[in-house]
Amino acid sequence: MKSKRKADVRILGGGLAGVEAAYHLALFGMKVDLYEMRPSKMTPAHKTHLLGELVCSNSFKGTDPSTAHGLLKKEMRELDSIVLKVAEETKVPAGKALAVDRVKFAERLTGIIYSHDNIKLIRNEAHGLSRDIPTIVATGPLSSDSIVKSLGQLTAKRGLFFYDAISPIIEGDSIDKEKAFLGSRWSENDTGYLNCPMDKKQYLSFVEELRKADRLNPHPFESKRFFEACMPIEVLAQRGIDTLRYGPMRPVGLIDPRSDETPYAVVQLRRENLKGNAYNMVGFQTRLTYPSQQKVFRMIPGLESARFLRYGSIHRNTFIDSPRLLRKNLSIKGTECIFVAGQLTGVEGYMESACMGILAAISAYLYIRGLPFAPPPPTTAMGALLHYITDPGVTPFQPMNINFGIMADPGLKGKKRKLALLEQEEKDFSAWVNGIKNKMTP
Numbered sequence: 001m002k003s004k005r006k007a008d009v010r011i012l013g014g015g016l017a018g019v020e021a022a023y024h025l026a027l028f029g030m031k032v033d034l035y036e037m038r039p040s041k042m043t044p045a046h047k048t049h050l051l052g053e054l055v056c057s058n059s060f061k062g063t064d065p066s067t068a069h070g071l072l073k074k075e076m077r078e079l080d081s082i083v084l085k086v087a088e089e090t091k092v093p094a095g096k097a098l099a100v101d102r103v104k105f106a107e108r109l110t111g112i113i114y115s116h117d118n119i120k121l122i123r124n125e126a127h128g129l130s131r132d133i134p135t136i137v138a139t140g141p142l143s144s145d146s147i148v149k150s151l152g153q154l155t156a157k158r159g160l161f162f163y164d165a166i167s168p169i170i171e172g173d174s175i176d177k178e179k180a181f182l183g184s185r186w187s188e189n190d191t192g193y194l195n196c197p198m199d200k201k202q203y204l205s206f207v208e209e210l211r212k213a214d215r216l217n218p219h220p221f222e223s224k225r226f227f228e229a230c231m232p233i234e235v236l237a238q239r240g241i242d243t244l245r246y247g248p249m250r251p252v253g254l255i256d257p258r259s260d261e262t263p264y265a266v267v268q269l270r271r272e273n274l275k276g277n278a279y280n281m282v283g284f285q286t287r288l289t290y291p292s293q294q295k296v297f298r299m300i301p302g303l304e305s306a307r308f309l310r311y312g313s314i315h316r317n318t319f320i321d322s323p324r325l326l327r328k329n330l331s332i333k334g335t336e337c338i339f340v341a342g343q344l345t346g347v348e349g350y351m352e353s354a355c356m357g358i359l360a361a362i363s364a365y366l367y368i369r370g371l372p373f374a375p376p377p378p379t380t381a382m383g384a385l386l387h388y389i390t391d392p393g394v395t396p397f398q399p400m401n402i403n404f405g406i407m408a409d410p411g412l413k414g415k416k417r418k419l420a421l422l423e424q425e426e427k428d429f430s431a432w433v434n435g436i437k438n439k440m441t442p
């Protein structure tokens with residue numbers, strides 16, 4: 001009976017990191033109490049009661065193991081990541097990226113966690129942090145105020161806050177398919193993307209209107225800490241007339257079948273679900289007011305009659321100053337048994353957050369068993385992320401997603417560097433994983 005037993009570990013937050021952590025600890029035979037405050041208390045971005053709900057894009061990015069994102073997935077697959085497994089089971093076409101039907105994805109994850117004998121799902125907001133039981137804090141970028149307050153007390157109030165912007169979603173049948181054409185940068189036959197082509201005149205007047213459009217006032221502490229990959233589209237437009245054409249609106253690799261030419265600029269729309277009745281505007285995070293979004297985005301060829309299922313908007317992103325606050329095993333300095341996972345640690349991205357859930361689970365398990373934690377080497381994708389967020393030399397600390405730049409440098413350049421990185425990663429990750437798997441027996 002789940003209700004009668006005493007938990008070995010408490011996990012706060014049933015997002016991507018919390019779900020991974022709960023699943024892995026349960027696999028290792030631990031009894032887990034998983035706290036999730038939704039639906040009784042919602043965050044500003046979540047819409048459902050489901051665990052592992054994706055709040056913005058439905059894409060987990062690329063899978064090619066010769067890229068940094070693919071490498072992270074390869075490592076997580078070797079560690080039996082449940083987020084990755086369910087993502088692969090619920091994927092929708094998206095070229096070389098792994099994108100999912102977000103409802104099916106979250107429903108399936110919720111079912112797995114809910115029905116696991118070793119996991120008790122408690123639908124309550126967690127308020128405090130007790131040192132009486134090993135705890136993993138995975139309450140995410142939109143952590144409730146009460147948990148932020150408790151974290152602040154533990155970390156001498158050195159938590160940091162800033163705001164992110166998310167992109168709009170458009171109803172599929174409101175897109176003019178006579179103007180928008182199918183195909184990704186890698187394949188003309190890919191049905192995962194619709195592309196809205198622009199000629200030079202259309203592009204220039206679009207950028208001009210975007211620059212003039214009304215936007216919501218930034219929050220006082222927002223401006224300095226925008227993560228570069230989440231930069232609002234109107235801020236990019238302000239940087240230079242061609243910034244968008246070399247950024248999210250780049251036409252590279254796309255040929256308009258009607259003209260047989262590469263357009264001057266392109267707005268890409270990525271399919272949100274299998275039915276294809278909803279499309280996400282790729283890279284169009286924004287803090288324009290809703291009327292401005294309607295007005296300006298309907299200038300895009302193919303979107304003249306667009307119906308917006310969700311407008312772009314601004315959300316809080318909370319993370320801690322991990323290089324100064326966390327040990328290599330993700331426990332908070334000054335405590336032994338309070339671990340942090342997910343986006344709160346200062347990693348950025350769905351997979352990166354889930355990856356921290358796996359590492360926190362391994363750490364908590366070894367702590368309970370009285371065994372030492374050996375971090376994955378910085379030559380691996382998981383190790384590089386862990387090293388980045390816990391390296392006291394990283395200052396000021398900015399959230400980071402996986403990329404080859406943070407992996408340990410083999411001292412070579414160009415293609416040779418990448419080949420050397422991949423070879424070293426292969427060796428080091430399998431050695432680390434074998435060592436860990438020997439220790440992780442239920």
Ligand SMILES: Cc1cc2nc3c(=O)[nH]c(=O)nc-3n(C[C@H](O)[C@H](O)[C@H](O)COP(=O)(O)OP(=O)(O)OC[C@H]3O[C@@H](n4cnc5c(N)ncnc54)[C@H](O)[C@@H]3O)c2cc1C
Binds near residue numbers: 014037056126165351
């Ligand atoms: C608005 C926004 C858009 C983003 N878009 C993307 C994107 O497009 N692509 C991408 O790769 N990454 C994106 N991210 C970044 C990040 O990858 C995701 O937020 C990711 O879901 C983080 O995983 P997590 O498990 O750390 O947190 P979450 O998935 O947010 O999970 C945290 C959970 O904790 C719960 N919770 C909060 N406080 C409490 C409490 N006190 N007690 C109990 N439960 C609590 C929440 O309800 C939530 O379910 C975005 C972030 C934000 C804020």
